[in-house]
Amino acid sequence: MCNPLPNRTIGAHKLIFLSVAMPVYNEELNIEKVVLDHLHVLESLAGMVARWEIVCVDDASTDHTPQILRQLEARIPLLRTLRHAENRGIHESMASATRAARGTHIYLTASDGQWPAENLVLLLRAVVDSKADMAIWVRQNRSEVYDARRRIVSHFFNLLPRILFGVDTMDAGSAKLALKEIYTFDPISRSPFAEAERIIWARRSGYRIAYVPAAFRTRWGGKETGASLKNVLASLRDCLRCVGRYGLRSRESQSNSP
DSSP states (O other), X not given: OOOOOOOGGGGSGGGOEEEEEEXXXXXXXXXXXXXXXXXXXXXXXXXXXXXXXEEEEEOOOSSSHHHHHHHHHHHOTTEEEEEOSSOOOHHHHHHXXXXXXXXXXXXXXXXXXXXXXXXXXXXXXXXXXXXXXXXXXXXXXXXXXXXXXXXXXXXXXXXXXHHHHSOOOSSTTSOEXXXXXXHHSOOSOOSXXXXXXXXXXXXXXXXXXXXXXXXXXXXXXXXXXXXXXXXXXXXXXXXXXXXXXXXXXXXXXXXXXX
């Protein structure tokens, strides 16, 4: 089930084509600033990447998000926007964004303003300097941003892979920068647990993963939906399905971390 060790020669910065991928849903208060912040950071990376692009997938927003994205696309040549005809949820939106990405590396992030664009550089340096195949943000200030319920959901979301699969995902639901082949892997999960499954698969396949401490922000506006009851229940179901695919395993050595 696992691929052979990847060819890490692509870690050389001269070969990196970086795609910034964002799922978007009803983010009229945030999306313009988020895109422009990432644009500013990407324009400063001439010495670290050969090419870049931004890909936004609108999940059938019902506010002014589609119009704002069209206006941004007209202004920014390296921005591409796609739109779902009907709302498909966060997992399908992330999948659409990563499928549409053309880069050798994909930075999957949110469009709600909680992930500071400048922290992209921290993940990119982990890939370039440490020759990691995947770099994951580990949020350091959750207690300042999330309420108790959201922190409990996040805690168990990361605890289950460690207990059941022996893989410490650290912060599976956070932003990530990885080789495109890690994103073209098709998980069986169809919920937010897909991101934990992606890390489990990458570990089992021998990819090198770096964990990068970073802070994130409160939302500038809009409504958070990632920890909805629907998503929590779907993630639990997918976790059990993954037991059938990967089997139970004691805690693995983390020796493939940079």
